[in-house]
Amino acid sequence: MSTTTTESNITAPTLFLDASGERYAYRRFGGGPGHPLLFLQHFTGTLDNWDPAVTDPLAATREVILFDNAGIGRSSGEVPKTIAGMAKHALTFLDGLGLKACDVLGYSLGGMVALQMAQDRPSTFRRIILVGTAPRGGEDIMHLEKPSLARHFRDPALRGYAILRKIFFAPTESSQAAGEAFVGRLAQRQNDLDRPSGPDVAANQITAFREWERFTGDRFADLRSIRHPALVVNGVRDEMIPVSNSYRLVENLPNAVLLVYPDAGHGSLFQFHDSFVSQAAAFLASGQETGPGTSQ
C-alpha cells in the first residue's frame, strides 16, 4: 500500500503515477476499514482546493485519494474538452493504481466525471457522492457570464482563493463567514503546492460544461442505468449549478438520497463540513449494497 503516514491534506505529499503515457499528480492518505474514496475536483480546482475539514475526517476511517485530472496542477497532458475525456483519464488513473473498485466523491465538475465513469464502467464504483453537480442535459451549468457570477470575476479585489468566498457561498453574513473560514483552511497548506489553473484550463472545462448541457432523446434517461447507491448534496442557493439539477438527479437516479442545505451555495460541503462529513461517512458505511426493486 502506498498510504502515507500523514493524515491531512495540509501536509500530505503529492505523489505521481505514470500510466498510459501521462503522469498524474495525486495525494493518498488516511486509512481504516472503509473503502478507498476517490475525490474528483471542481472547475479549475487542484489538489490544494480540497478542504482539510472534509478530507481529513473522512481519511480517519478510509484512504482518501485526491486526483488532478489531465492538464490540472502537476498532471501532464491536455485538459479534455469533454466530460467523457476526463472520465477516461480518471479510469486510466484508477487502473494504474490497481484499484478495482472504490467509492467516489464528485464535486461540481467532478460529479459529472463520476456520473460518466459510472456509466462507462459501473464496476468502478461501490457508492457515489455527488455534490453541487448536474446530470447531462442539466440547466444553467456554470454560466460564469451571468451577472450574479460575472460581477465577482470582474472584481480586481478578489485574487487567489478570495473569489471562492463569493462564488461558493451565499450572500449572507453566516455563509460568507463560513467562506472566510474555508479560504483560511485552504491557505494552511504552504508547501508542495500545485500550479494554479490558468485561463486555458478554464476555457477547456467551460467547453466541457457546454457539451454536458446538451442531450439527445429522452432527457435524463442515461441516469436510470446508474443503480449505485448515491448521495446527492447541494446548497439551496447554489448560483453556479442550481439545486434544480440535484432534484433532477434524484428523480432519475434509481437509488439516490438527496440532502440540501439552507443558507448555502455551491460550497455547501465546506460550509456544513461537520454535518456533511457525518452524512457522507454514514452513507459510505451503510450496508445496503443493492438498489431498489424494479417497477411492478
Added chain:
Amino acid sequence: MSTTTTESNITAPTLFLDASGERYAYRRFGGGPGHPLLFLQHFTGTLDNWDPAVTDPLAATREVILFDNAGIGRSSGEVPKTIAGMAKHALTFLDGLGLKACDVLGYSLGGMVALQMAQDRPSTFRRIILVGTAPRGGEDIMHLEKPSLARHFRDPALRGYAILRKIFFAPTESSQAAGEAFVGRLAQRQNDLDRPSGPDVAANQITAFREWERFTGDRFADLRSIRHPALVVNGVRDEMIPVSNSYRLVENLPNAVLLVYPDAGHGSLFQFHDSFVSQAAAFLASGQETGPGTSQ
C-alpha cells in the same frame, strides 16, 4: 408529568384532555433528555396510524405526544374545514397540557398544521420536522380523484389499512414490501383503538386541502418568517403530495434542510424508518438554535 410507563404506541394508553370546551384524545409516552415531540397526523389518520417503528425509538430519548385533532378518533368537536382551524385546536391542546414549547413532527396534513402554528405563534416550536407536506400555495395537494390514486380508492379489495400500502408506497417490489411491513406494524395494536375516520372527516379535510392550495400575493412569502430550524423529508415518488412541494419549502423556509428518499412515496418515513429516526434524532439533538444570517 403525565408520562406513562409504556414506551410504545402498540400499548400506550389513550389519554384525554379537556380544554376550551373540547375533549382531545392523545397519547404521551417515553422520556429522556430531549424536548417533547408533538406528532401531527395525516389525512384521516388517528392515533393508531402512527408507526411504532417511528414513534418508539424517538420516545427512547424524549416524550412523544400523539394528538387527535378535533373530530378525529375520540376527540370531540367538528373537523375544521381549514388548516387554520386545525392549528387553533392544536394550540389549545398544547396550552391545556401546559406545554410552552416543544418540537413537532408534522406529517402530510399535519405538516401544514405545523406550518400554520409556527406562523400563528412562533414560540410554540423549537424545531420542526415536515414530512410529505406542502406549503400554502403548493401544487397537486391530495387530489385523490386523479387516476393514479383513484384506482386504489375504487378497489374493493383494499379495506382498512391495506389501502395505505398502495397510496403511501411506491409501485416497486421493495417499496410495496416496506408497505406491507408498515401495515403489519400498525395492526400490532389491538386494544384501546380509535374510531376510524369516516367520509365526513375526509370531506372536511379535503376542503381544507383545497383552501390551502390557494394563495394571494407573493407565493410562499409566508414561509420566510418561519425561522425555526426545520428538517423537510419526502419520498421522491410521492403521488399524494409531490416532492416539488418539499423543494418549495426548503427554497423559501430560511433554515430548512431537505432529505429526499429514493424508491419511496408519501410514507417515506415509514419505509426508511431506521434512517428517518436516526436523521430526525440527530436533527432534534443538534445544538444550533438560530437561523442563518440575513442577506447582505
